[in-house]
Amino acid sequence: MSFKTLRNLIVVACGITGTGYLRMPVEQQLTGELRERKAIPPPIPLETWGQMGQTSLAGVLGGLRSVMASTLSLAAQKSFEEKEWYDLKKQYEIITALDPYNSFYWDHGGWHLAYNAASWARTNDELSPIRRQFLEREFLEAGDAFYHKGLTLLPKNANLWSEVGRLWSNPHKRPDLARAAEAYKMAAKYGNSFYKRSYLYILARIPGREIEALDIAAQMLIENRRHLSTPTFRCLLFCLSTNPDLPENALKVKLGEVFVDKEQAYKDLYNYRPRVQNEGYYGGELDKVLKSLIEELKVPDHLNPFVPGSKPRIYDHNWRREVDQPKILRPKTFPGLPGQE
Amino acid sequence: MNDVAAVEVHRLVKDFKGPFRGKKVRAVDEVSLRIAPGEVYGLIGPNGSGKSTTMKAVLGLVRPTSGNCTIFGRDSLKVDSRNDVGFLPENPYFYKHLTAAETVKFYGKLCGMRGRELRNRAEEMLELVGLQDARDRRLRGFSKGMLQRIGLAQALVQDPRLVILDEPTAGVDPAGSRQIRDLILNLKSRGITVFLCSHLLEQVQEICDRVGIMHEGALVNEGRLDDLISMHDRTEIVLENASEELLDQIRTLVEVTHDVNLVSEGNPRTTLESLFLKETANKRVRKSQKRLSK
Amino acid sequence: MSNPYKTSFFSPRRVIIIASSTVTQLVRMKVFYFLAPVALLFVGLQFFDNLFYQGPETMVPEQQLRMHKNLCLGTMMFFTSLFAIVFTALIIPSDIEDRTLYTILCKPVPRLDYLAGKLLGVLSVLFIAMLVMDLLLVITLHYRAATVSADLGRYLTAMNFSEIEVARGQAEVARHGPTLLLQYGVLAHFGKACVLAAVALLISTFSTSTLFTIASGFMIWIIGSFQSVARDGIFNAAEYGEAPGLADRILGTLISLIFPDFQLFEAIADASARAQEILLDDMLKLGGLTLLYVGIYTVLSWFVFSDKEF
Numbered sequence: 039m040s041f042k043t044l045r046n047l048i049v050v051a052c053g054i055t056g057t058g059y060l061r062m063p064v065e066q067q068l069t070g071e072l073r074e075r076k077a078i079p080p081p082i083p084l085e086t087w088g089q090m091g092q093t094s095l096a097g098v099l100g101g102l103r104s105v106m107a108s109t110l111s112l113a114a115q116k117s118f119e120e121k122e123w124y125d126l127k128k129q130y131e132i133i134t135a136l137d138p139y140n141s142f143y144w145d146h147g148g149w150h151l152a153y154n155a156a157s158w159a160r161t162n163d164e165l166s167p168i169r170r171q172f173l174e175r176e177f178l179e180a181g182d183a184f185y186h187k188g189l190t191l192l193p194k195n196a197n198l199w200s201e202v203g204r205l206w207s208n209p210h211k212r213p214d215l216a217r218a219a220e221a222y223k224m225a226a227k228y229g230n231s232f233y234k235r236s237y238l239y240i241l242a243r244i245p246g247r248e249i250e251a252l253d254i255a256a257q258m259l260i261e262n263r264r265h266l267s268t269p270t271f272r273c274l275l276f277c278l279s280t281n282p283d284l285p286e287n288a289l290k291v292k293l294g295e296v297f298v299d300k301e302q303a304y305k306d307l308y309n310y311r312p313r314v315q316n317e318g319y320y321g322g323e324l325d326k327v328l329k330s331l332i333e334e335l336k337v338p339d340h341l342n343p344f345v346p347g348s349k350p351r352i353y354d355h356n357w358r359r360e361v362d363q364p365k366i367l368r369p370k371t372f373p374g375l376p377g378q379e
Numbered sequence: 380m381n382d383v384a385a386v387e388v389h390r391l392v393k394d395f396k397g398p399f400r401g402k403k404v405r406a407v408d409e410v411s412l413r414i415a416p417g418e419v420y421g422l423i424g425p426n427g428s429g430k431s432t433t434m435k436a437v438l439g440l441v442r443p444t445s446g447n448c449t450i451f452g453r454d455s456l457k458v459d460s461r462n463d464v465g466f467l468p469e470n471p472y473f474y475k476h477l478t479a480a481e482t483v484k485f486y487g488k489l490c491g492m493r494g495r496e497l498r499n500r501a502e503e504m505l506e507l508v509g510l511q512d513a514r515d516r517r518l519r520g521f522s523k524g525m526l527q528r529i530g531l532a533q534a535l536v537q538d539p540r541l542v543i544l545d546e547p548t549a550g551v552d553p554a555g556s557r558q559i560r561d562l563i564l565n566l567k568s569r570g571i572t573v574f575l576c577s578h579l580l581e582q583v584q585e586i587c588d589r590v591g592i593m594h595e596g597a598l599v600n601e602g603r604l605d606d607l608i609s610m611h612d613r614t615e616i617v618l619e620n621a622s623e624e625l626l627d628q629i630r631t632l633v634e635v636t637h638d639v640n641l642v643s644e645g646n647p648r649t650t651l652e653s654l655f656l657k658e659t660a661n662k663r664v665r666k667s668q669k670r671l672s673k
Numbered sequence: 674m675s676n677p678y679k680t681s682f683f684s685p686r687r688v689i690i691i692a693s694s695t696v697t698q699l700v701r702m703k704v705f706y707f708l709a710p711v712a713l714l715f716v717g718l719q720f721f722d723n724l725f726y727q728g729p730e731t732m733v734p735e736q737q738l739r740m741h742k743n744l745c746l747g748t749m750m751f752f753t754s755l756f757a758i759v760f761t762a763l764i765i766p767s768d769i770e771d772r773t774l775y776t777i778l779c780k781p782v783p784r785l786d787y788l789a790g791k792l793l794g795v796l797s798v799l800f801i802a803m804l805v806m807d808l809l810l811v812i813t814l815h816y817r818a819a820t821v822s823a824d825l826g827r828y829l830t831a832m833n834f835s836e837i838e839v840a841r842g843q844a845e846v847a848r849h850g851p852t853l854l855l856q857y858g859v860l861a862h863f864g865k866a867c868v869l870a871a872v873a874l875l876i877s878t879f880s881t882s883t884l885f886t887i888a889s890g891f892m893i894w895i896i897g898s899f900q901s902v903a904r905d906g907i908f909n910a911a912e913y914g915e916a917p918g919l920a921d922r923i924l925g926t927l928i929s930l931i932f933p934d935f936q937l938f939e940a941i942a943d944a945s946a947r948a949q950e951i952l953l954d955d956m957l958k959l960g961g962l963t964l965l966y967v968g969i970y971t972v973l974s975w976f977v978f979s980d981k982e983f
Contacts, residue, residue: 040396042980046879050973057969058930065934066904066957072937077944077951081905104943108740139947142736230838262835356742364974438779441982458783466779472771474694476701489780535778543779635917 107137144188152181196229252278272312280322385572392445408596424593463536490537504532524555695794735849753866758890761873818850858945865938871970897935903928
């Protein structure tokens, strides 16, 4: 090597390392600030580097993390179709490591584990009953853990909180309403009224939290009277306000303030009653009100819930003229609400 | 006459690293030459004699191992020195994506020209080299001769005081070659200094005022062309109506004899080619004698 | 009559002249033809629904827009980075091989002007390409966002959400549309391309082969994408469990000092695709770092190139 080449090499090396010393602290500081604001994802865990295939690695090292995550999520579909749940779990771990601030992947990963994998375990005849139970539980908890891992990075993501709530309120899984309520509470805190409504419905199913539920319902009504367009909300609001243990200053609504007319009230409460019996919704003085309306409206026996063999559900608002055939549901207007005349 | 030389090369040495075991190759060995302003200087020599390296050192394209080169008194390694220089390389290539006009303007802009001055000058140069009809053609479609001419145009665009031409007529047909020769003579008549390298000795003989001969890195001979190619051991007297018997008496008689005109007196000429071959053969003989004596 | 003007050490005008010649050269090499398939891709994405999209009731309609943005920004990053290396690697060796360089350097053109002009020319071409791709992205994203927003509005209204909530939902979709934040991501990718071009320039000044320059450029691209991991290993060793050994520390330090940190550029672009907040201050710092990288590589290139013989 000639003197000139050596000299050039030394100068270039010194120049680059010298500027390196200048810029390294600035880069580290900027990286730290961006990480705090969650603009930069956390470092990819060491074990995840090892799990990545060559293509993913090439993509990551080329700076195409988000694109690789998108591509891998499409590839994960194959694992879902082939019911390779452990592979699917690993793939979603990689996907969420690549794009950790995308709630979509946490949602999907959790859904695959807690629903698809758990259902597969529960219904798989090739496994023994004990093994089925064990696996179902394992996948459920894995799904929940996956959601919560996502929530550590995205604590204000209402959708993820809602998914946790939905999981633990699902009657076909292992419902834990208290756990679901906490999750829905967080979802309601960060999300829109849809999540608040879900929180309300869960609270209304937990014995001892009816007053809290009524407070929520009252808040929702004040924010937007259009909530009254939802039958379950109407019924809940009414029933919760019939709670004999309500404090003095609690909201107490009358039938006419919630329902358009007595026919609508009867229909909605008739349809709500099975939910009280099967899903544990708060009933309050539901039966008393129904009996009173039966007498007042001269309700026929086939639409009387206290008569065995009565219809399971009233579909039509004009149920008085209802024939034996159930009507097809179609969107209804709500007379009395603004713009609905 | 301006005291400052157009080109001055002082004891130029240039070594290159050899391909094997880092052994150095001396391409130019203590070359010194001086080109006066307005001269046409030809540097000739066989392939590998160091002509191109000398030229590149003058242009600042290579850094001398020792010695220095100046252009109009300015160190050739400094960018300033190139304000006054136009260079036409051997087998010139230019950006093929540019048209003829764009090429000349590009080089003009690099020399600091702009606006109308540049446009007019570019047109003038294209006309000078006979390429005005091809001004909007891309160089990709140019023949060798046309490329040489565009090379001349870009070399002259900034109206330099010194023009350096490396094999200006190499590969050019006789007609094109003649045109280039005429152009060089035109430059000379305008007082522009021309420094050229060429293998075509006949052409060098036609246009150069002074010539340097290089061989194996050294300048083996240099001087005015007339002096170099004159044969000093012979005298030539040109007489009208003279006989053989009068030769001895001519000098004493010429002054008193009124009917005889002494037209010229001088040494008969050989050709540059012969001189060149003689010089290079001499150097080879000296070298082999040296080796034998060791 | 000779030109009496004294040659300055650095002339922006000369740099621009060489840059515009480089732009012309690249344009006439038809480099912009690659934009045609890119345009097809961007427009084609309009018609490709996210595989998992099941309508606005999924409550994350902006996911469609994220995928669109990720793919488009990823494409822009890939092409600008690739061409930054390849164009720069080709430009100077081709001048040397063609001996075009001789005629340029024999004019009063300082070598720094030549290098800076070549680099500026390549960056100008990349900038134009980036601009076109950005325009395509903005237009296609605008239409996509409008469709998604309209879908969401209809859905939320049918679900009897209040007008405020409908507006809030649509505003959230708009936030993921073509905003200024997205342009930060585009600028971040352009910054990365500038650094890669400057790196390729430095390598090409001492490399004897274009292929070597391109291969080295790609290596630096890849190493630069995980330089931050090496730096984290030194500054934030606790995150990795145990403190690194001496050899690891030395290697990590060398990688952090020598190679540029491309992860910053990529992360800011990713954050912009996620509509994550990026401050102007962050962009100014990133811009400063870009200028530092480009500046030092250009100066070092000039140092090596100034002694080069032809």
